Amino acid sequence: MRFIDELYELYRGHFNGDEEDITAIVVGVLEEQSKEELHSIVKAMDEEELFHMLAIYMIEVLRRKVAMDDERPSTSFVH
Template sequence: MRFIDEVYELYRGHFNGDEEDITAVVVGILAEQSRDDLLDLVEEMDEEELFHMLATYMIEVMKRKVAMEDEHFPTSIMH
């Protein structure tokens, strides 16, 4: 995706491989975008990019739901 390539080039020297750095940059950039801007980015995606974006999103949401459920209803260990 051209947008990601541009962001990467802009911040290339600032990333040290730490996921938190990457997350902070991405969240900061996305927070500045309007809904229409975000939809334009999606429109530029090819089918494979769109599939991977949705798959990644859905996987992360499911992980969070499972983790929240585990916090509320911890499984008991039987001896």
């Protein structure tokens, strides 16, 4: 993906393998983008890139929902 390649080249010296650094850079860059710019990035993706992006997003959201359910006390009552 061209956007990722450009982002990597721009921040190559800042990545040290730490996931927190990568997350901070990605979040910071995305926060600077307008909705239209984000749409442009998505439109530039080929079908496989779009599939992987959506798959990773959906997997992460479902993991969070499952984790939240696991943290909640059971609401079932025994009569």
